[in-house]
Amino acid sequence: MDCVYKMGNLRIVDLTKTLDPKTETRRCHLYRFNTGGPIPDFHTIMDLTSHLGTHCECPYHHDDNWPSVAELPLTTFFGRAIYVTIPDAAPNSYITGEMLDKYCLPKMKDDTIVIIDSPYKIAPFTPKTNTEEDKRLFVNGETAEWFKAHKAKCVGFGDGVSIENRNEDVKPFHDILLAENIVFLEVLKNLDKLEKDVFFMSYAPLPILGLDSCPVRAYAIEGLSEFDN
Numbered sequence: 001m002d003c004v005y006k007m008g009n010l011r012i013v014d015l016t017k018t019l020d021p022k023t024e025t026r027r028c029h030l031y032r033f034n035t036g037g038p039i040p041d042f043h044t045i046m047d048l049t050s051h052l053g054t055h056c057e058c059p060y061h062h063d064d065n066w067p068s069v070a071e072l073p074l075t076t077f078f079g080r081a082i083y084v085t086i087p088d089a090a091p092n093s094y095i096t097g098e099m100l101d102k103y104c105l106p107k108m109k110d111d112t113i114v115i116i117d118s119p120y121k122i123a124p125f126t127p128k129t130n131t132e133e134d135k136r137l138f139v140n141g142e143t144a145e146w147f148k149a150h151k152a153k154c155v156g157f158g159d160g161v162s163i164e165n166r167n168e169d170v171k172p173f174h175d176i177l178l179a180e181n182i183v184f185l186e187v188l189k190n191l192d193k194l195e196k197d198v199f200f201m202s203y204a205p206l207p208i209l210g211l212d213s214c215p216v217r218a219y220a221i222e223g224l225s226e227f228d229n
Contacts, residue, residue, distance in 0.1 A: 063178070
């Protein structure tokens, strides 16, 4: 399936995991039916978990009093994005403020979508997760404080970063950022197809009140002059 498209001078990269109900390990079921009558009229009941495939996690994910998907402004879900790989960290080490100062800060502006990655790639939520083969970098409260201080809009994760290695790290990382309405993007694909490290990005969820997270169609657009530096 194509993941790169051209529209004039623009280059579009689909960063979304394609979902197949036959193989998904998370809840993903489709029930297709014809409403009847002389003209076929097919509808589909979708039975999905909110954290399926490429998804955007919103503040309601960690606190009943924080905004759900539909209560955040639409501008939360698109804007200027940067892709940052941390190339020289030791396996299974934490992404520190010093690392982010070195590799992320030169590209950082207020309300930037930041996708962080490393060379230690392994597909998330698979049998290899948290095994000896899993050398991904970790995030913790220090990582979150850096993104909060530098006013990130969203933090996304390539396959080189683990976000659920220990409860002692998961809770502060989520709570510090989600309390500021800084959302998360998980299970991004095709990041290796990007030709630029600064670009426009969109990942809009369905505006459903009371929803903590939502599968999204995430994509990058390279070549929009307002977003290419």
